[in-house]
Amino acid sequence: MARLGTRYPSSTVNALNPVVDPARRTRRDRSTATAYALLAPSLVGFAVFLVLPIAAVFALSLFEWNLLTDPEFVGLRNYRDLAEDERALKSIGNTFYYVLLNIPIQTVLALLLALVLNSKIKGRNVFRVIYVLPWMAMPVALGVIWRWVFDPVNGGLNRFLDLFGVDGASWLNDTAWAMPVVASVNVWQYTGYTMLFFLAGLQAIPAELYEAADVDGASRTHRFFAITLPLLRPAMLFVLVTSVIGSFQVFDTIHVMTAGGPAGSTATLNYQIYLESFTQRSAGYGSMLAVVLFAVIAAITLLQVLLFRKRTVYDFS
Amino acid sequence: MTRLRAAAALALAAPLALAACGGEDDGTVTLRYAFWDDPQRPALEAMIDAFGEDHPDIRIELEQTPWDEYWPGLDSQFAGEAAPDVFWNHVSRFPAYASSGVLLPLTDRIEESGLGTAAYPEDLYASWQFEGDQYGLPKDWDSIAMVYRIDALEAAGIDPSEIDDLEWNPVDGGTYVEFLQKLTVDANGENALSPDFDPENVVQYGAAMASSTGQTDWWNYAVQNGCELQNEPWGDYAVDAPECVEAIQFTADLYNRWGVAVPAEVTNQPNGSLASEQVTAGAAATALDGSWTLGVYRDGLEPGTWAVADNPSGPAGSGTVINGLSNAVYAGTEHPDEAWEFVEFLGSEQAQAIAADLGSVWPGVSSLNGRFADYWAGQGVDVSGFQTAAEGTTTEYPLSLDDAAFSTAALDEFNQVWLGDKDAQAAADAVVAIANE
Incomplete structure (x- = not known):
């Protein structure tokens, strides 16, 4: 029985308990110094661009700060205020709604595309590039173009629907439609990118397994559920963790297409952080929301990893 | 606590600071000058060129950011202590900025320079004072008037001479709504008064309304209905009062009851289309719009096909929103002397004449109003409607x-009212509850 992901090469284990002679130590010290010197630029970047701002956000969540004057320490007041902040609570609900609209469709579509483009069809490399293109384009520029497409009067979509006598909705100004529309734009944008990881995962599956299945006379469906899907688990874990995190942090598409409207129906938690911190000048309160978002994402990521770890146990014997 | 703020600012701004290292060593000083209204760029560039002739050692870098992004950007630059040296300031933001010390007081410098502040209208100059200090020099003033397409009026058989006396009321809409109905035309050429009118197939609406604040839409109807946005300056918001709700309802009626305005689905801000875009595209015949947008109409319509008229009157008479901008200096600038020299120049008759002669904005220096009007007369447009408006009953930003x-x-609540999704009173109550908290 092998447990994927928890096996270390035996040399690593030995390296943890080394018997070191002095000459070797100096040599190692010197090479350690070189390693740190080489790492320094990226470490400085990591500290300045990540650690410091993250620490600042945690600290600021205990303050009231309007960006213009000195922050005022308020302890846990921001956290207590959250309980009665309908807007913020609604934005948390909006975030989950968005993630649920976004992730299942995007993941299933990406997997289907990867399966198709992993088979030997003509021009598959061209298709692979085409599906990845939306991910390569700037989200803001795409948001602007999609806003035109969804314009209720002059937009391409409603003009198209008009040809069939269908009255299109006023998509981005309709509280029921705005979120599904924004989510579908992001599905369109990120499906190709997600597909790449599934493609890589598919190509890593040993061909012998399929050959053996053929010998045993397994059906295509059976092969998919017994071989492909289980062996895609590492890829699936990576895709789900990263895309769920990305989905919880959606900002640019919403900012450009709806600015959180109408009536706050597309204001996700991350967008609410922006609104509170910058348009309302409540940077402390916004930081508190950022900490909450961090906690939510951390909890869900942990849950995903635990779920997958429990099941990522294969019996090859 | 100052140390705290510095620490917070440092932590947040360190990435910025790293990215923005660099300086000049050839003796010239570079000032950053931030603004939001791109159509005014040519006038600003012309003024900067004129300034450069006498100040070869000062370089000005223009930084343009659209209105909705301008304030969040400026605020975070204040927080990071890396704000532009000189920037456009707005009345709505002025109290917060002046009270928190991010603006450089100019009082002493104005006195030393012997600048004749009587050149500016007294109110306009005084609107940049806070607790006895002056924090900016007037850049311009603006008001709202009705911009209309002459060809649309001709096609509807409306005599332009009636247009200055239009009246509205909340009951039957009055002559103003009738006027807009005549200008709302469907694909078969029927107008909104005709029994054969098809509201599903409108090709031209009577009016376009689009405003992030209310300045170019419902505030005008509000002042024409006797509504005060605040119970007193610096006081509580009072938009839930009956006169205000009636004006809000009237605005919603233009969209939904009378159907004479380009649908809110198209024009709701911040992401919707602007009124000037709708008029220049031919999708609307009129718009109550700000004097600062005249250039957009000039560039988008043929000369002689558009004009400016007075605002309509409401139950409480005529009225409009007036406002003005100033050039302010950032308190943390490394070059306060040069920044003041630049602001002093921008406030001078010489500089504002350049903007007036380009038809950019009504100048802060009163004696130049004629030159702005002359520019537009040369374009075949009589812009006195804006002056008439400013001389009548007016309201200002809260x-x-x-x-x-x-x-x-x-914006959030009233957008829903314009869409027909929310009751005017309920929305006004919600706004007041949040704003007066």
Whole structure:
């Protein structure tokens, strides 16, 4: 029985308990110094661009700060205020709604595309590039173009629907439609990118397994559920963790297409952080929301990893 | 606590600071000058060129950011202590900025320079004072008037001479709504008064309305209905009062009851289309619009096909929103002397004449109003409607240390009213509850 992901090469284990002679130590010290010197630029970047701002956000969540004057320490007041902040609570609900609209469709579509483009069809490399293109384009520029497409009067979509006598909705100004529309734009944008990881995962599956299945006379469906899907688990874990995190942090598409409207129906938690911190000048309160978002994402990521770890146990014997 | 703020600012701004290292060593000083209204760029560039002739050692870098992004950007630059040296300031933001020390007081410098402040209208100059100090020089003033397409009026058989006396009321809409109905035309050429009119197939609406604040839409109807946005300057917001709700309802009626305005689905801000875009595209015949947008109409319509008329009157008479901008200096600038020299120049008759002669904005220096009007007369447009408006009953931006809560709530709530999804009174109540919290 092998447990994927928890096996270390035996040399690593030995390296943890080394018997070191002095000459070797100096040599190692010197090479350690070189390693740190080489790492320094990226470490400085990591500290300045990540650690410091993250620490600042945690600290600021205990303050009231309007960006213009000195922050005022308020302890846990921001956290207590959250309980009665309908807007913020609604934005948390909006975030989950968005993630649920976004992730299942995007993941299933990406997997289907990867399966198709992993088979030997003509021009598959061209298709692979085409599906990845939306991910390569700037989200803001795409948001602007999609806003035109969804314009209720002059937009391409409603003009198209008009040809069939269908009255299109006023998509981005309709509280029921705005979120599904924004989510579908992001599905369109990120499906190709997600597909790449599934493609890589598919190509890593040993061909012998399929050959053996053929010998045993397994059906295509059976092969998919017994071989492909289980062996895609590492890829699936990576895709789900990263895309769920990305989905919880959606900002640019919403900012450009709806600015959180109408009536706050597309204001996700991350967008609410922006609104509170910058348009309302409540940077402390916004930081508190950022900490909450961090906690939510951390909890869900942990849950995903635990779920997958429990099941990522294969019996090859 | 100052150390705290510095620490917070440092932590947040360190990435910025790293990215922005660099300086000049050839003796010239570079000032950053921030503004939001791109159509005014040519006038600003012309003024900067004129300034450069006498100040070869000062370089000016223009930084343009659209209105909705301008304030969040400026605020975070204040927080990071890396704000532009000189920037456009707005009345709605002024109290928050002046009270928090991010603006450089100019009082002493104005006195030393012997600048004749009587050149500016007294109110306009005084609107940049806070607790006895002056924090900016007037850049311009603006008001709202009705911009209309002459060809649309001709096609509807409307005599332009009736247009200055239009009246509205909340009951039957009055002559103003009738006027807009005649200008709302469907694909078969029927107008909104005709029994054969098809409201599903409108090719031209009577009016276009689009405003992030209310300045170019419902505030005008509000002042024409006797509504005060605040119970007193610096006081509580009072948009839930009957006169205000009636004006809000009237605005919603233009969209939904009378169907004479380009649908809110198209024009709701911040992401919707602007009124000037709708008029220049031929999708609307009129718009109540600000004097600062005249250039957009000039560039988008043929000369001689558009004109400016007075605003309509409401139950409480005529009225409009007036406002003005100033050039302010950032308190943390490394070059306060040069920044003041630049602001002093921008406030001078010489500089503002350049903007007036380009038809950019009504100048802060009163004696130049004629030159602005002359420019537009040369374009075949009589812009006196803006002056008439400014001389009548007017309202201004609400004054508050926390303007953001009101403006955000108002846009959000009233957008729903324009869409027909929310009752005017309920929306006004919600806004007041948030803004007066």
